[in-house]
Amino acid sequence: MDAILNLRGTLARPAKSVVRPTQKEAEAAVRTLLLWAGDDPDREGLLDTPKRVVKSYKELFSGYNESPEEVLGTTFEEVSGFNDAVLVKDIEFHSHCEHHMLPVVGKAHIAYLPDGKVVGLSKIARLVDIFARRLQTQESITAQIADAMDTILRPRGVAVMIEADHMCMSMRGIRKQGSTTITTTFRGAYQEDINEQVRFMTMVRHG
Structure with a gap:
């Protein structure tokens, strides 16, 4: 079945190995986006925003870590x-x-x-x-x-x-x-x- 899933390309996780950055690197990327948007990531309201965004991404994109085969098995x-x-x-x-x-x-x-x-x-x-x-x-x-x-x-x-x-x-x-x-x-x-x-x-x- 694994061969079928990989050939069809829709059920398996992404075929290419993805090297995930560290949480610190991800938070730095959010800071860069805040700067690019024109705001100051060091002002009070945005100090914890990078950490919050990275945490929310773990939930919003949790599907990459789950398997349809396990759910329907x-x-x-x-x-x-x-x-x-x-x-x-x-x-x-x-x-x-x-x-x-x-x-x-x-x-x-x-x-x-x-x-x-x-x-x-x-x-x-x-x-x-x-x-x-x-x-x-x-x-x-x-x-x-x-x-x-x-x-x-x-x-x-x-x-x-x-x-x-x-x-x-x-x-x-x-x-x-x-x-x-x-x-x-x-x-x-x-x-x-x-x-x-x-x-x-x-x-x-x-x-």
Whole structure:
């Protein structure tokens, strides 16, 4: 399975070894950015800002340290023959775009068709956080979630929809407020059967 994950390139951690700087070096980088922005990192209000930013980055980008395989690795086979769609919708997440490192805020809707086993519902929400807490594009996170569900659980089908607001559009550049980006992707039976896609969309929109 490791070979499959590495070849597909969406589930594994970054393939290139990343040498992380020390906390002191990271804090110095934040000081440099404060100076570049035009402020004084030695004034009272900013004295502890570098330390706070580095601490927050550990949480905001914790997805690099987590494994989708571990989260989805525990499944349950005692499902009394249930084989219909399982949908978890309105999973809130916060991410950062890889182009400007500005926030992306949205909701994920994930459905799968079990093939003899199911996974705990909270694990699906955790999976979203793993990929969200990395530098991302919305297209990538949509595909990564679908690939993780498809490769690790091996269900009959997977459907993913993400709706998100991008601060790089509303805070800078064209500064368009209230615009929402929607991405979808389908695997297995959802990709092959348009009726399953319609049912997924209906369940997401109307319950």
